[in-house]
Amino acid sequence: MKRYERHADVLAQLIHSGALRPGDRMPSVRETSRTRGISPSTVFAAYYLLEAQGLIHARPRSGYYVSGARPAAPGGERPAEPLPSQPASTSTGVAISDLVFEVLGQTRDSTLVPLGSAFPGPELFPLERLARCLSGGMRRLDPASIVQSLPPGDERLRQQIALRYGLHGTAVDVEEILITNGAMEALNLCLEAVTQPGDVVVVESPTFYAALQALERLNLQALEIATHPRDGIDLAALAEALARQPPGQPVKACWLMPSFQNPLGSLMPEAKKRELVALLARYGVPLIEDDVYGELHYGPQRPVPAKAFDTQGLVMHCSSFSKNLAPGYRVGWVAAGRYATAVQRLKLMTTLSAATPSQLALSEYLAQGGYDRHLRQLRRGLAEQQAIALDAVAAHFPPGTRVSRPEGGYFLWVELPPAVNALDVHRHALQHGISLAPGQLFSADRRFAHCVRINYGHPAQGRLLPALECVGRLATALLKKELPALSG
């Protein structure tokens, strides 16, 4: 037996024994090569062989997966993906905050199984090493600099961020980068920099509720555009909307998540991102690109941000370390293109600067190396959790349920049968110690009333599977009217 045949044999046994189950992602080539001490080409050869044997299959940009049906859903079928959304064609004022705060307030109890949370589990992050970097960074701090730590932020940290842009093929100047209090501040400052009250802003449908809240806070009009759960915003619909707007009421900005959109998990292919940027450039419309999940890809390559295709300085790329390295440190950034000075001034006027200790901790961590190792482990963990979650939805949710299959991040978008009200499911689930993010939060007109966003990024204590079983039971009971509606 050749070396690749031996390796394929070992894997085939794992599959037959059930150690690797249908739907599981195969170990990455790079990882295997490193851990087994064999060359990448040997690993590839083994995978080609297993593929030829029908044991595994490749998914584009995502890697290899064990073949074979998932456990059948009650109806006997694997749930379909949600259909593209069909939002209203006109812009609308936003009044969603009260509902968002009501739901968030109900889900803050730390004993709940946090399926409604926006963050992954804390056990996924290298918090101890970060704390050591924090101490080390502070020891080396020049006292004079702590008084002068004004925007754009710590020079070394900005260099590290620019370096990562470069490694992923996007050229961003260190001077363009502004450190913010998380991506949330970056996104809000960008929106404020390019709009006046009453302006129209394009968002995806469904869209992250914080984007809707930002629009509401600044008295902006939301124009929601149809979005596909797999490849993102519908460019034809966007082009039509841009052309259709009356001259006195043009679109002033787009706030989009091209990679692993929240809540859909959709990923725009590179060509589509390029087309998006070109389309917006034709209308001179700035793109506020929320890319906080970009590093959480399950496939081998980090998706290129839309920013990479920007030649006009119209793309404001926002990201942070909060979702993939250092929650609670509140360090995000924006590379705001031609708006960099305007955004920096807004930052100076509202929160002055980001916290020096947090900035130093991250620049120290990044300089020491090991970020990519941590990210590989995090992505693997999230991909494994996704398989568990998809299985559970297939097995326990009512017939007619549709569910997204994102290639990154840690959210599922679950479309229940239309007769089920997600706020009812949410309120019953709370009584069973489980939080959810009901679909009503993700649209100005609350149209996703039968959808829920499920966070599968909390591996702790094996609580994910029983919690999803419970939510599935509740949804089924509500569908059969065996449980009372609780929504007002």
Place this chain on the structure above:
Amino acid sequence: MKRYERHADVLAQLIHSGALRPGDRMPSVRETSRTRGISPSTVFAAYYLLEAQGLIHARPRSGYYVSGARPAAPGGERPAEPLPSQPASTSTGVAISDLVFEVLGQTRDSTLVPLGSAFPGPELFPLERLARCLSGGMRRLDPASIVQSLPPGDERLRQQIALRYGLHGTAVDVEEILITNGAMEALNLCLEAVTQPGDVVVVESPTFYAALQALERLNLQALEIATHPRDGIDLAALAEALARQPPGQPVKACWLMPSFQNPLGSLMPEAKKRELVALLARYGVPLIEDDVYGELHYGPQRPVPAKAFDTQGLVMHCSSFSKNLAPGYRVGWVAAGRYATAVQRLKLMTTLSAATPSQLALSEYLAQGGYDRHLRQLRRGLAEQQAIALDAVAAHFPPGTRVSRPEGGYFLWVELPPAVNALDVHRHALQHGISLAPGQLFSADRRFAHCVRINYGHPAQGRLLPALECVGRLATALLKKELPALSG
């Protein structure tokens, strides 16, 4: 000799030897009692004796000072205090940001003598102990809490802050306190919570440029009210302005600094604060109270905030640790009364939460004790620097100069002869390696064109005295037209 006579004798010798100079503040009674191991009544007795001998004198709410004339100014007289301001009587739009950013941009060079800085010198802060508290706090962190560190912020820190309110005689509930990214964010959120674009907001005249920038950012109208350099805003003028506003355009908020106003240094007496709060309550107008310098009093007692007299929940009290303990940590807070929920929601929507490491460092530091010892040392240092700065202005600034004598903080407000343009002084000073804050920054209509704000809170390297000599020379030369005007 009795014990108090012996102590008085020691002090008299220090005065005669010049170790304690005219204008110097005498060591506080409490401090002396503690460090010398004698009772407070003995110290008082010694001070009464020295006062009877004409060697020292008391200043209300401030302590004892060495008597005798300061060095005579060139004109032979000690500079007078500035007169109360006389702002325009109508509200006005604000367009000051470009000038502010131009001047701030010119003064960021860290080699300049930072007379134009808004911060005291870094050597005044316990940065090493804070860094140890940071490490200690992070070691004790429950990982689960770092993901959930949402507003209103760290519970222990808010308890410590509530405790300090209580110690100073102001009852504030822990639940009312929201941790923010410095006072700057707190102030901006408060303003946003109670205004809509076009609303009228009362500010002092002169006022801190960041308040003007906040008004400009939110498209608000500034209504500047006459302010006395010693005891603050003119309540009769404020009452008249409130009564005079047309019904369709009422005042929607006051943004004031009742204690050690920036730039004047004025301190409203308690009775006047009480009257202010009652006046605003009659009109239902919220007070945004900027109290970032309240802890930097030279007198024995911390000035009570206006918040202490609020019975209607109309006072939003904003402060931070940035000016008196932990610059760069970006930890401030607001106790926003009836607006607490609205402000907290705005925080959630814009920057989510304050950085966890910074919050932990401060709660750890405050729990360990020693904050008041640090503050006593800081106040003593600043008071000494003020004496140096006042002497230098008296000795070197042109005849006709007026200067404030604040009882706390670290700013002098210097009114030059009207023929001198402060932007000229500023630009010439830059060429001599000195930054200044020209008066034009402190009013919507740039009326303080012959004033400068001088930061005397940077004790490093004895650079204060020669820098002030230089600024005085430049102002004199500009007055005599021996130097060219540089202002465009």
